[in-house]
Amino acid sequence: MNASQFSTKQRILGAAEVLFARYGFAGASLRQVTAAANVNLAAVNYHFGSKENLIEEVFRRRLDDLNARRQTALTKVEKRADATLEDALDAFIRPALQLSLDRSGGGAFMRVLARAYAEHDDRLRRFLSDNYGHVLREFVVVFHHMLPHLDKEELYWRLDIVAGALTYAMADFGVIKRKGGTSEQSHRERAAEHLVRFAAAGLRAP
Amino acid sequence: MNASQFSTKQRILGAAEVLFARYGFAGASLRQVTAAANVNLAAVNYHFGSKENLIEEVFRRRLDDLNARRQTALTKVEKRADATLEDALDAFIRPALQLSLDRSGGGAFMRVLARAYAEHDDRLRRFLSDNYGHVLREFVVVFHHMLPHLDKEELYWRLDIVAGALTYAMADFGVIKRKGGTSEQSHRERAAEHLVRFAAAGLRAP
DNA sequence: GTATCCTTCAAACAGTCGTTTGACAGAGTG
């Protein structure tokens, strides 16, 4: 008899996502995770093999979707002859925003993703590069067409800055304190708007 | 008999900085820290009281200096009538860059700082706000003079993006892989140059 | 000289960690 409509695996992934976001990968214990998921401690090692594998699965579940959404949005941009730089940026940023607004823990996941950057862990970086890399390269091609005055290296630098600012904004790291009436969701929406405008100008800089 | 010319306290702080950067606050244990510092385990609680206090001291040691350098640089900018937006940005970014280039672990500290953002820990955030806040507000005043077309809230958003991109860049999070011959230092210098140009254009955007 | 302080040390404290085990229940198959 389960306490939820979701499977043990899904409940573990959901609880792990929230707790990794809050306390970090080392800071959140499997006992915390399994307690929050209403699941026996041994279930993690039964279903995932190890804590490290659980961490990777937390990423995989969301990144597959994020990648696909970005890919789709980019393809649409590529097909339009009159697409602007803002459109391409939107194809990159909006899927991340939508994921972060997802009811079921997407906001937590963006913080987990930001933690992954901070971890600087080789295994995690390779994993993310394998899952992120090819989509990012496609974006570079499109941006390269739209910004012919930038050589490839310069473009890489600027996109790296955009990625950093995006990660930072979506993870809600900023010093900007949300005003009383503002929800976390509309806060992120505002952040995305500002980010697109800022990034477009930054990319267009000579 | 000490294994180093530095005091026990200084050696603990140095080792803690490096290990917190690499493994995180929860991930690095006091036994790792004291072993790396060639110091007895009990020395941490003797000199700092607790692990949490040690973490704060790691920040204080560097932030006092960083704040002072930014303050000084900003004052110089304020005194010049012909100062540009790039000058003000430089006053903000260059001290962080110089700290990150510091021989004795400054680079590690920038990663620790980035981790602090990722931690989202209330105590740590309050601590940073107390030590960072007033300098940041002074920068806002100067930027506000230079960018009269932006209202205060818009300006806050954009500076928040700049801060995010800076943190990200100085912590060397990016996907840009350093080429073989490039040192970590010159990599950071390049990053700072690109960042100033990008941020200036982004801030000037209508 | 004795007394006082600061610092270091090995050892132990009570918990928590990730992981493993073996028993047990239920479903599916023959």
Next chain:
DNA sequence: CACTCTGTCAAACGACTGTTTGAAGGATAC
């Protein structure tokens, strides 16, 4: 019916966690 496979469970494994203790050393003060 017996057999196997899958999932869950409490309990235990050894290793590691931050912190505390009391003894010991060395310097300084009187």
